[in-house]
Amino acid sequence: MTGLRDSELRERFFAVAEEHDNSDWDEVVARSGINSPQTRKPKLHPRALLAIGASFALGLGMAAALGVRLHPAAAAAPLPGPKRVERLVPNGTVKWLFAHEPRGQSLTAADIRLGSTVGAHWQPVKFARVLTPDSRTDAKIVLSLIGKHGRNVCMTVFFPHAGGGGCAIGLSLRPFNVSLLSGTDVAPDGGFVLAGVASDDVARLKLFLPHGRQRTVTLKDNTFVASVTEADSPATLAAYDSHNLVIGRFGQRPVGSLRSGLPPVR
Amino acid sequence: MDAQARAIEDVYRRRFVAFRNSLASVTGSSDTARDVVQDAFAEALRKRESFRGEGALEAWIWRIALRLAFARRKADPTMELTEIGESELPQPEAAPALAEAVKQLPPRRRLVVFLRYFGDMSYLEIGEVCGISEGTVAATLAQAHHELMTTLEQRGASA
Numbered sequence: 001m002t003g004l005r006d007s008e009l010r011e012r013f014f015a016v017a018e019e020h021d022n023s024d025w026d027e028v029v030a031r032s033g034i035n036s037p038q039t040r041k042p043k044l045h046p047r048a049l050l051a052i053g054a055s056f057a058l059g060l061g062m063a064a065a066l067g068v069r070l071h072p073a074a075a076a077a078p079l080p081g082p083k084r085v086e087r088l089v090p091n092g093t094v095k096w097l098f099a100h101e102p103r104g105q106s107l108t109a110a111d112i113r114l115g116s117t118v119g120a121h122w123q124p125v126k127f128a129r130v131l132t133p134d135s136r137t138d139a140k141i142v143l144s145l146i147g148k149h150g151r152n153v154c155m156t157v158f159f160p161h162a163g164g165g166g167c168a169i170g171l172s173l174r175p176f177n178v179s180l181l182s183g184t185d186v187a188p189d190g191g192f193v194l195a196g197v198a199s200d201d202v203a204r205l206k207l208f209l210p211h212g213r214q215r216t217v218t219l220k221d222n223t224f225v226a227s228v229t230e231a232d233s234p235a236t237l238a239a240y241d242s243h244n245l246v247i248g249r250f251g252q253r254p255v256g257s258l259r260s261g262l263p264p265v266r
Numbered sequence: 267m268d269a270q271a272r273a274i275e276d277v278y279r280r281r282f283v284a285f286r287n288s289l290a291s292v293t294g295s296s297d298t299a300r301d302v303v304q305d306a307f308a309e310a311l312r313k314r315e316s317f318r319g320e321g322a323l324e325a326w327i328w329r330i331a332l333r334l335a336f337a338r339r340k341a342d343p344t345m346e347l348t349e350i351g352e353s354e355l356p357q358p359e360a361a362p363a364l365a366e367a368v369k370q371l372p373p374r375r376r377l378v379v380f381l382r383y384f385g386d387m388s389y390l391e392i393g394e395v396c397g398i399s400e401g402t403v404a405a406t407l408a409q410a411h412h413e414l415m416t417t418l419e420q421r422g423a424s425a
Binding site: 006009010012013014021022023024025027028029031032033034180250252253 | 271275276278279280282283286300303304305307308309311312361364379383384407411414
Protein backbone atom coordinates (compact mmCIF):
# COMPACT_ATOMS: atom_id res chain seq x y z
CA MET A 1 0.00 0.00 0.00
CA THR A 2 1.50 3.30 -1.00
CA GLY A 3 -0.79 5.67 0.85
CA LEU A 4 -2.55 8.72 -0.44
CA ARG A 5 -0.66 10.95 -2.80
CA ASP A 6 -0.09 14.56 -1.92
CA SER A 7 -2.23 15.79 -4.81
CA GLU A 8 -5.11 13.49 -3.86
CA LEU A 9 -5.15 14.74 -0.30
CA ARG A 10 -4.92 18.30 -1.52
CA GLU A 11 -8.05 17.69 -3.61
CA ARG A 12 -9.92 16.28 -0.64
CA PHE A 13 -9.06 19.15 1.66
CA PHE A 14 -9.72 21.67 -1.07
CA ALA A 15 -13.25 20.34 -1.35
CA VAL A 16 -14.03 21.24 2.27
CA ALA A 17 -12.06 24.49 2.48
CA GLU A 18 -14.01 27.71 2.58
CA GLU A 19 -13.10 30.11 -0.23
CA HIS A 20 -15.10 33.08 0.99
CA ASP A 21 -12.78 35.98 1.74
CA ASN A 22 -13.99 38.10 4.67
CA SER A 23 -10.70 39.78 5.39
CA ASP A 24 -10.53 43.36 6.62
CA TRP A 25 -7.14 44.94 7.05
CA ASP A 26 -8.56 48.16 8.55
CA GLU A 27 -9.96 46.05 11.36
CA VAL A 28 -6.55 44.52 11.98
CA VAL A 29 -4.99 47.97 12.20
CA ALA A 30 -7.73 49.08 14.58
CA ARG A 31 -7.20 46.04 16.81
CA SER A 32 -3.47 46.62 16.87
CA GLY A 33 -3.93 50.04 18.38
CA ILE A 34 -1.76 51.61 15.72
CA ASN A 35 -3.75 54.72 14.89
CA SER A 36 -1.32 57.01 13.18
CA PRO A 37 0.31 55.27 10.29
CA GLN A 38 3.01 57.43 8.80
CA THR A 39 3.79 57.91 5.19
CA ARG A 40 7.37 57.08 4.58
CA LYS A 41 9.30 56.61 1.41
CA PRO A 42 12.17 54.22 1.99
CA LYS A 43 15.54 55.49 0.91
CA LEU A 44 16.37 52.55 -1.27
CA HIS A 45 18.15 52.31 -4.53
CA PRO A 46 15.63 51.14 -7.15
CA ARG A 47 17.50 47.85 -7.47
CA ALA A 48 17.23 47.35 -3.75
CA LEU A 49 13.47 47.45 -4.06
CA LEU A 50 13.72 44.14 -5.85
CA ALA A 51 14.33 42.54 -2.52
CA ILE A 52 10.92 43.55 -1.24
CA GLY A 53 8.64 42.47 -4.02
CA ALA A 54 5.68 40.25 -3.30
CA SER A 55 6.62 36.63 -3.47
CA PHE A 56 5.11 33.28 -4.09
CA ALA A 57 5.49 29.82 -2.52
CA LEU A 58 8.29 30.68 -0.13
CA GLY A 59 6.71 33.80 1.24
CA LEU A 60 9.96 35.63 0.83
CA GLY A 61 8.92 39.18 0.43
CA MET A 62 6.31 41.86 0.40
CA ALA A 63 4.73 44.44 -1.85
CA ALA A 64 6.96 47.31 -2.81
CA ALA A 65 5.91 49.79 -0.18
CA LEU A 66 6.17 53.49 -0.64
CA GLY A 67 4.09 54.73 2.22
CA VAL A 68 0.44 54.30 1.43
CA ARG A 69 -2.70 53.62 3.37
CA LEU A 70 -6.08 52.13 2.70
CA HIS A 71 -9.03 54.11 1.56
CA PRO A 72 -11.65 52.96 4.09
CA ALA A 73 -14.67 52.90 1.77
CA ALA A 74 -12.94 51.09 -1.05
CA ALA A 75 -11.24 48.73 1.39
CA ALA A 76 -14.63 47.58 2.62
CA ALA A 77 -16.03 46.93 -0.86
CA PRO A 78 -16.49 43.27 -1.82
CA LEU A 79 -14.02 41.78 -4.26
CA PRO A 80 -15.52 41.47 -7.74
CA GLY A 81 -15.32 38.42 -9.98
CA PRO A 82 -15.43 34.71 -9.22
CA LYS A 83 -15.70 33.83 -5.55
CA ARG A 84 -14.04 30.46 -5.68
CA VAL A 85 -11.65 28.31 -7.62
CA GLU A 86 -13.55 25.69 -9.63
CA ARG A 87 -10.72 23.28 -10.34
CA LEU A 88 -7.61 22.66 -8.30
CA VAL A 89 -4.49 22.44 -10.43
CA PRO A 90 -1.47 21.47 -8.36
CA ASN A 91 2.06 21.10 -9.64
CA GLY A 92 1.93 23.65 -12.41
CA THR A 93 4.85 24.11 -14.74
CA VAL A 94 6.19 26.20 -17.63
CA LYS A 95 7.40 23.68 -20.16
CA TRP A 96 9.39 26.02 -22.43
CA LEU A 97 11.32 27.30 -19.43
CA PHE A 98 12.32 23.84 -18.25
CA ALA A 99 13.21 22.95 -21.84
CA HIS A 100 15.57 25.96 -21.82
CA GLU A 101 13.85 27.42 -24.86
CA PRO A 102 15.40 30.84 -25.53
CA ARG A 103 12.29 32.98 -25.54
CA GLY A 104 12.47 36.74 -25.03
CA GLN A 105 15.92 38.15 -24.38
CA SER A 106 19.02 37.11 -22.53
CA LEU A 107 19.98 39.04 -19.41
CA THR A 108 22.92 40.54 -21.28
CA ALA A 109 20.79 41.76 -24.16
CA ALA A 110 18.34 43.32 -21.73
CA ASP A 111 21.16 44.87 -19.70
CA ILE A 112 20.06 43.19 -16.48
CA ARG A 113 22.68 41.98 -14.05
CA LEU A 114 22.32 38.39 -12.88
CA GLY A 115 22.85 39.57 -9.30
CA SER A 116 19.74 41.73 -9.44
CA THR A 117 17.45 38.77 -10.04
CA VAL A 118 15.67 37.07 -7.18
CA GLY A 119 17.24 33.79 -6.15
CA ALA A 120 20.66 34.45 -7.70
CA HIS A 121 22.18 34.95 -4.26
CA TRP A 122 20.75 31.73 -2.86
CA GLN A 123 21.37 29.11 -5.47
CA PRO A 124 23.19 28.88 -8.82
CA VAL A 125 21.19 30.16 -11.78
CA LYS A 126 20.95 27.51 -14.51
CA PHE A 127 18.80 29.39 -16.99
CA ALA A 128 17.22 32.84 -17.22
CA ARG A 129 15.25 34.75 -19.84
CA VAL A 130 13.86 38.27 -19.91
CA LEU A 131 10.26 38.51 -21.06
CA THR A 132 8.13 41.50 -22.01
CA PRO A 133 4.58 40.56 -20.97
CA ASP A 134 2.93 43.56 -22.59
CA SER A 135 4.69 45.91 -25.00
CA ARG A 136 2.46 48.77 -23.85
CA THR A 137 4.23 48.83 -20.47
CA ASP A 138 7.85 49.15 -19.35
CA ALA A 139 7.61 45.96 -17.33
CA LYS A 140 10.17 43.22 -17.84
CA ILE A 141 9.92 39.87 -16.11
CA VAL A 142 12.87 37.57 -15.65
CA LEU A 143 12.06 33.90 -15.29
CA SER A 144 14.98 31.90 -13.99
CA LEU A 145 15.69 28.36 -12.92
CA ILE A 146 17.91 28.05 -9.90
CA GLY A 147 19.36 25.26 -7.80
CA LYS A 148 21.76 22.42 -8.38
CA HIS A 149 19.45 20.86 -10.95
CA GLY A 150 17.74 24.08 -12.04
CA ARG A 151 14.37 22.93 -10.77
CA ASN A 152 13.30 25.93 -8.74
CA VAL A 153 11.49 28.68 -10.63
CA CYS A 154 12.17 32.30 -9.74
CA MET A 155 10.45 35.38 -11.05
CA THR A 156 11.78 38.93 -10.92
CA VAL A 157 9.61 41.82 -12.05
CA PHE A 158 11.45 44.92 -13.26
CA PHE A 159 9.90 48.31 -13.61
CA PRO A 160 12.06 51.38 -14.20
CA HIS A 161 12.00 52.27 -10.50
CA ALA A 162 10.57 49.31 -8.66
CA GLY A 163 10.38 45.58 -8.73
CA GLY A 164 9.45 42.41 -6.98
CA GLY A 165 9.66 38.68 -7.18
CA GLY A 166 9.94 35.34 -5.49
CA CYS A 167 10.65 31.68 -6.02
CA ALA A 168 8.79 28.38 -5.95
CA ILE A 169 10.53 25.23 -4.89
CA GLY A 170 10.54 22.41 -7.38
CA LEU A 171 8.05 21.72 -10.11
CA SER A 172 5.14 23.06 -8.18
CA LEU A 173 4.02 26.40 -9.52
CA ARG A 174 0.58 27.57 -8.58
CA PRO A 175 -1.66 28.43 -11.55
CA PHE A 176 -0.35 31.93 -11.26
CA ASN A 177 2.04 33.69 -8.99
CA VAL A 178 1.55 37.38 -8.50
CA SER A 179 3.88 40.15 -7.51
CA LEU A 180 1.96 43.12 -6.15
CA LEU A 181 3.60 46.48 -6.72
CA SER A 182 2.40 49.85 -5.51
CA GLY A 183 3.74 53.29 -4.80
CA THR A 184 4.30 56.46 -6.78
CA ASP A 185 6.88 54.97 -9.12
CA VAL A 186 4.66 52.28 -10.56
CA ALA A 187 1.15 53.54 -9.79
CA PRO A 188 1.17 57.29 -9.20
CA ASP A 189 -2.60 57.48 -8.83
CA GLY A 190 -2.65 55.25 -5.78
CA GLY A 191 -3.46 52.09 -7.68
CA PHE A 192 -1.32 49.01 -8.03
CA VAL A 193 0.24 46.68 -10.55
CA LEU A 194 -0.14 42.92 -10.65
CA ALA A 195 2.64 41.18 -12.52
CA GLY A 196 3.66 37.57 -12.55
CA VAL A 197 4.02 34.16 -14.08
CA ALA A 198 1.23 31.76 -14.98
CA SER A 199 1.62 28.02 -15.39
CA ASP A 200 0.85 26.20 -18.62
CA ASP A 201 -2.53 25.27 -17.17
CA VAL A 202 -3.72 28.85 -17.56
CA ALA A 203 -5.44 29.48 -20.90
CA ARG A 204 -6.39 33.09 -20.20
CA LEU A 205 -6.45 35.72 -17.49
CA LYS A 206 -9.24 38.12 -16.77
CA LEU A 207 -9.33 41.14 -14.49
CA PHE A 208 -12.63 41.80 -12.72
CA LEU A 209 -13.33 45.38 -11.69
CA PRO A 210 -16.16 47.04 -9.76
CA HIS A 211 -19.59 47.53 -11.37
CA GLY A 212 -19.33 44.37 -13.45
CA ARG A 213 -16.49 45.58 -15.65
CA GLN A 214 -13.90 43.15 -16.97
CA ARG A 215 -10.57 43.34 -18.77
CA THR A 216 -8.62 40.64 -20.50
CA VAL A 217 -5.02 40.51 -19.36
CA THR A 218 -2.46 39.67 -22.00
CA LEU A 219 -0.61 36.45 -21.33
CA LYS A 220 2.65 36.20 -23.21
CA ASP A 221 5.32 33.58 -22.65
CA ASN A 222 3.49 32.70 -19.42
CA THR A 223 3.97 36.21 -18.04
CA PHE A 224 1.51 39.02 -17.47
CA VAL A 225 1.23 42.55 -16.14
CA ALA A 226 -1.90 44.49 -15.28
CA SER A 227 -2.22 48.02 -13.93
CA VAL A 228 -5.21 48.90 -11.78
CA THR A 229 -6.05 52.46 -10.85
CA GLU A 230 -7.38 53.27 -7.42
CA ALA A 231 -10.73 54.10 -9.04
CA ASP A 232 -10.81 50.59 -10.51
CA SER A 233 -10.19 48.94 -7.16
CA PRO A 234 -10.89 46.46 -5.72
CA ALA A 235 -10.00 44.08 -8.50
CA THR A 236 -9.72 40.34 -8.89
CA LEU A 237 -7.39 38.62 -11.31
CA ALA A 238 -8.79 35.25 -12.31
CA ALA A 239 -7.08 32.46 -14.22
CA TYR A 240 -9.08 30.10 -16.44
CA ASP A 241 -8.17 26.75 -17.90
CA SER A 242 -8.98 25.62 -21.44
CA HIS A 243 -12.43 24.49 -20.27
CA ASN A 244 -13.18 27.96 -18.94
CA LEU A 245 -13.02 26.85 -15.33
CA VAL A 246 -11.51 29.17 -12.71
CA ILE A 247 -8.25 27.64 -11.55
CA GLY A 248 -6.79 30.60 -9.69
CA ARG A 249 -7.81 33.96 -8.31
CA PHE A 250 -6.09 36.86 -6.63
CA GLY A 251 -8.20 39.64 -5.15
CA GLN A 252 -6.72 42.97 -4.23
CA ARG A 253 -8.30 45.92 -2.52
CA PRO A 254 -6.81 49.40 -2.98
CA VAL A 255 -3.42 49.63 -1.37
CA GLY A 256 -3.85 53.33 -0.69
CA SER A 257 -3.18 56.73 -2.00
CA LEU A 258 -0.52 59.34 -1.39
CA ARG A 259 -3.29 61.88 -1.82
CA SER A 260 -4.66 60.81 1.52
CA GLY A 261 -3.64 64.01 3.22
CA LEU A 262 -1.00 62.41 5.40
CA PRO A 263 2.06 64.56 5.70
CA PRO A 264 5.25 63.22 4.18
CA VAL A 265 7.77 61.95 6.68
CA ARG A 266 11.44 62.42 6.01
CA MET B 267 3.28 52.62 7.85
CA ASP B 268 6.82 51.37 7.88
CA ALA B 269 8.19 48.66 5.64
CA GLN B 270 7.72 45.92 8.22
CA ALA B 271 4.06 46.83 8.68
CA ARG B 272 3.64 46.81 4.93
CA ALA B 273 5.19 43.37 4.78
CA ILE B 274 2.73 42.11 7.38
CA GLU B 275 -0.14 43.66 5.44
CA ASP B 276 1.06 41.95 2.29
CA VAL B 277 1.08 38.54 4.00
CA TYR B 278 -2.42 39.26 5.26
CA ARG B 279 -3.75 40.19 1.85
CA ARG B 280 -2.22 37.21 0.10
CA ARG B 281 -2.79 34.58 2.74
CA PHE B 282 -5.88 35.48 4.73
CA VAL B 283 -8.01 32.59 3.50
CA ALA B 284 -5.24 30.06 4.12
CA PHE B 285 -4.79 31.35 7.68
CA ARG B 286 -8.50 31.30 8.41
CA ASN B 287 -9.11 27.84 6.99
CA SER B 288 -6.12 26.36 8.80
CA LEU B 289 -7.04 27.95 12.11
CA ALA B 290 -10.64 26.81 11.74
CA SER B 291 -9.29 23.31 12.23
CA VAL B 292 -8.01 24.42 15.64
CA THR B 293 -10.80 26.73 16.80
CA GLY B 294 -13.62 24.58 15.43
CA SER B 295 -15.35 27.32 13.49
CA SER B 296 -14.60 29.64 10.63
CA ASP B 297 -15.96 32.66 12.47
CA THR B 298 -13.74 32.13 15.49
CA ALA B 299 -10.82 31.44 13.19
CA ARG B 300 -11.37 34.74 11.42
CA ASP B 301 -11.36 36.49 14.77
CA VAL B 302 -8.08 34.80 15.67
CA VAL B 303 -6.52 35.77 12.34
CA GLN B 304 -7.47 39.39 12.95
CA ASP B 305 -5.97 39.26 16.45
CA ALA B 306 -2.85 37.50 15.23
CA PHE B 307 -2.07 40.09 12.58
CA ALA B 308 -2.86 42.87 15.04
CA GLU B 309 -0.37 41.33 17.46
CA ALA B 310 2.15 40.97 14.65
CA LEU B 311 1.73 44.67 13.85
CA ARG B 312 2.21 45.66 17.48
CA LYS B 313 5.26 43.45 17.96
CA ARG B 314 6.79 43.81 14.51
CA GLU B 315 9.96 45.35 15.87
CA SER B 316 10.64 42.16 17.80
CA PHE B 317 10.81 40.20 14.54
CA ARG B 318 14.51 40.00 13.85
CA GLY B 319 14.35 38.46 10.42
CA GLU B 320 15.32 35.03 11.71
CA GLY B 321 13.32 32.95 9.28
CA ALA B 322 10.38 34.03 7.15
CA LEU B 323 8.02 36.73 8.34
CA GLU B 324 5.04 34.58 7.41
CA ALA B 325 6.26 31.73 9.60
CA TRP B 326 6.55 34.14 12.52
CA ILE B 327 2.95 35.25 12.01
CA TRP B 328 1.80 31.63 11.70
CA ARG B 329 3.34 30.91 15.10
CA ILE B 330 1.49 33.84 16.65
CA ALA B 331 -1.75 32.77 14.99
CA LEU B 332 -1.48 29.13 16.04
CA ARG B 333 -0.62 30.07 19.62
CA LEU B 334 -3.71 32.30 19.77
CA ALA B 335 -5.88 29.64 18.13
CA PHE B 336 -4.88 26.90 20.56
CA ALA B 337 -5.21 29.33 23.46
CA ARG B 338 -8.68 30.26 22.28
CA ARG B 339 -9.66 26.61 22.11
CA LYS B 340 -8.41 25.96 25.61
CA ALA B 341 -9.55 29.36 26.82
CA ASP B 342 -6.05 29.69 28.16
CA PRO B 343 -4.32 32.90 27.05
CA THR B 344 -0.95 31.72 28.33
CA MET B 345 -0.84 28.57 26.23
CA GLU B 346 2.29 28.23 24.11
CA LEU B 347 2.58 26.69 20.67
CA THR B 348 4.70 23.87 22.06
CA GLU B 349 1.57 22.57 23.76
CA ILE B 350 -0.14 21.34 20.64
CA GLY B 351 -3.83 21.00 21.32
CA GLU B 352 -6.71 19.34 19.58
CA SER B 353 -7.76 20.22 16.08
CA GLU B 354 -10.20 18.72 13.66
CA LEU B 355 -11.66 19.17 10.23
CA PRO B 356 -13.99 22.19 10.24
CA GLN B 357 -17.46 21.32 8.93
CA PRO B 358 -16.91 17.58 9.40
CA GLU B 359 -20.34 16.90 7.94
CA ALA B 360 -19.02 18.03 4.55
CA ALA B 361 -16.58 15.13 4.41
CA PRO B 362 -17.37 12.70 7.25
CA ALA B 363 -14.93 10.00 6.14
CA LEU B 364 -12.03 12.39 5.87
CA ALA B 365 -13.01 14.09 9.16
CA GLU B 366 -12.99 10.75 10.93
CA ALA B 367 -9.66 9.78 9.39
CA VAL B 368 -8.09 13.09 10.35
CA LYS B 369 -9.35 12.68 13.90
CA GLN B 370 -7.38 9.45 14.23
CA LEU B 371 -4.09 11.26 13.66
CA PRO B 372 -1.96 12.33 16.65
CA PRO B 373 -2.32 16.10 17.30
CA ARG B 374 1.04 17.21 15.93
CA ARG B 375 0.70 15.08 12.81
CA ARG B 376 -2.78 16.48 12.33
CA LEU B 377 -1.49 20.03 12.58
CA VAL B 378 1.16 19.40 9.95
CA VAL B 379 -1.52 18.02 7.65
CA PHE B 380 -3.71 21.08 8.16
CA LEU B 381 -0.83 23.47 7.56
CA ARG B 382 0.01 21.60 4.39
CA TYR B 383 -3.46 21.36 2.91
CA PHE B 384 -5.39 24.29 4.35
CA GLY B 385 -2.41 26.58 4.74
CA ASP B 386 -0.94 25.55 1.37
CA MET B 387 2.49 25.71 2.97
CA SER B 388 5.73 24.20 1.75
CA TYR B 389 7.66 21.67 3.84
CA LEU B 390 10.17 24.40 4.58
CA GLU B 391 7.52 26.78 5.88
CA ILE B 392 5.82 24.10 8.00
CA GLY B 393 9.19 23.21 9.46
CA GLU B 394 9.81 26.81 10.41
CA VAL B 395 6.42 27.17 12.06
CA CYS B 396 6.58 23.91 14.00
CA GLY B 397 10.27 24.08 14.81
CA ILE B 398 11.14 20.86 13.02
CA SER B 399 13.30 20.04 10.02
CA GLU B 400 12.02 19.78 6.47
CA GLY B 401 12.85 16.07 6.55
CA THR B 402 10.73 15.58 9.65
CA VAL B 403 7.85 17.39 7.94
CA ALA B 404 8.18 15.06 4.96
CA ALA B 405 8.29 12.00 7.19
CA THR B 406 5.34 13.22 9.24
CA LEU B 407 3.25 13.80 6.13
CA ALA B 408 4.21 10.41 4.71
CA GLN B 409 3.06 8.76 7.94
CA ALA B 410 -0.12 10.83 7.90
CA HIS B 411 -0.86 9.86 4.29
CA HIS B 412 -0.45 6.20 5.18
CA GLU B 413 -2.69 6.47 8.23
CA LEU B 414 -5.34 8.44 6.39
CA MET B 415 -5.36 5.91 3.57
CA THR B 416 -5.70 3.04 6.02
CA THR B 417 -8.60 4.66 7.86
CA LEU B 418 -10.36 5.68 4.66
CA GLU B 419 -9.98 2.19 3.23
CA GLN B 420 -11.36 0.65 6.39
CA ARG B 421 -14.38 2.89 6.00
CA GLY B 422 -14.61 1.95 2.35
CA ALA B 423 -14.38 5.58 1.41
CA SER B 424 -11.09 5.80 -0.37
CA ALA B 425 -11.19 7.25 -3.88
